[in-house]
Amino acid sequence: MPQLPPSWQHVGRHELFPEAGHDDVARFDFLANLNGFLAGALAPKVRTAYEQEVKPAFEKDQGRAPNDRHEVRKAMAGNRTYQTWSALRRCSMEMRQQTGRRLVLGQIDSLLDKARRRNAEPGLELDPSVRQPRYAAAVDIHCMPGGYHGELTANDISAGANYDCGIFATTGGMLGCYNDGGGQAIARWLEREHPDFKPRRILDIGCTVGHNIVPLAQHFPGAEVIAVDTAAPVLRYGHARARSLGVDNITFRQASGEDLDYPDGHFDLITTSMFWHETSARALPRIMNEIHRLLAPGGLTIHLEQPQYHDGMDPYEQFIRDWDAFHNNEPFWSVMHSYHLGEMMRSAGFSDAEYFETGIRAWVDADIFPEAGKGEEDYGRSAQWTAFGAWKEAA
């Protein structure tokens, strides 16, 4: 029997979390199950269609197998099984957005009110002069209308609330009830592997609603934590969310990771979670250079990303992981995932000796999610990541 996703009723609530009635929960439960069906029952049939129909036809025509994911994508475009799976996957994503937005916007006055009160507390620094980078504004990332930055009203938080309430359904609860399995995993990895590491200052870049930095702020309660993003609505929401969860050592700042006004070597720990694939070829090296500059000697930088495409990865596997790039508004995903991570960091000044790369799985609440991370992989959305980074040599 395939593993069933946990009901959305187990989602982690906090003061800013939208209040949901029976039907809202049922909609998210339907979506989580639909995604499970697409990943578990239909995706294997898409692979079979490739192996048995599309690939043989390509070979007959070209006298060779497809060389790369782009040839596979073009060959698959006309296949009925692939079309159906894709149409359902896109449909599911749009339904998820509508479900979350309708839920949030239906109670926007009360959410704005709660956010306004929390945002008056310390730890939120907005800067209206920060322009949205092209990589965040060219299209609405993962089909989230308005992206992370769109504002429907003054002091809007709806983008953050919509993002926060839907992740649980999109990932089938694989990131834990607070969708913080990534941050939890880093905290536990540090506790297990580097128990003596005690950062005084921590920086998280591209924090969105702060779901992955909150566990680190809780793990290092004495640390001063800075979480930056370019989008104000997610920062307002993330700040209010963290405060209502009792976390008060994070400052949410509106700033671009490409240009931060902290002195060299200011931070002992610099993190990103599922961030690089939402940047661009121009911004990525600039942000990485900033990380190298800002990291203190002896400090750690660690990043979680979906798995990279590597030499020897089957072109079909690359193609299916690439789906979100073309069809779920993730325009830098395909290129970013073909980068060599070690070289990416070497270009910013980290040496091969400093660099490391490992696999990491989301850490989630075992009572609700006994088998999290072990189910069918929903390509590009799973809770099994590449963790890479560097320990900067001590001076």
Added chain:
Amino acid sequence: MSQTGIDPTLAGAAKAKGKRPWFFDDPDVERVFNVTMALAMELAVTRQRLDALERLLEERGVLAQADLEQFRPQPEAEAQRQQWNRDYIARVLRVLIQSAQGRSAESEGVDQAMEAVMSELTRM
């Protein structure tokens, strides 16, 4: 209505910036497919609501789940329920019924082109 002036119904249904891919050869087919999936979701929501209702009724001793499973409608109720089923199927499958009618012998002329009838009726 919200003080912000936001219409949650339409703003909730907003389109994401970026060209939407259509996977089926005919986008109209895919649009129908999307409507069908939305209906499937709302049907699931209704089933879940009914299930919650039944469980609450049982919890409060109003009825037992077994009562529901063993429910045998009396002849009058049975006829009404079966008629409901028949109407329901005809509503859902209207378009198929109407396409099939066009091909049956007794429905002579049901698919006559409007232009042909127009020209026939305008002939002096």
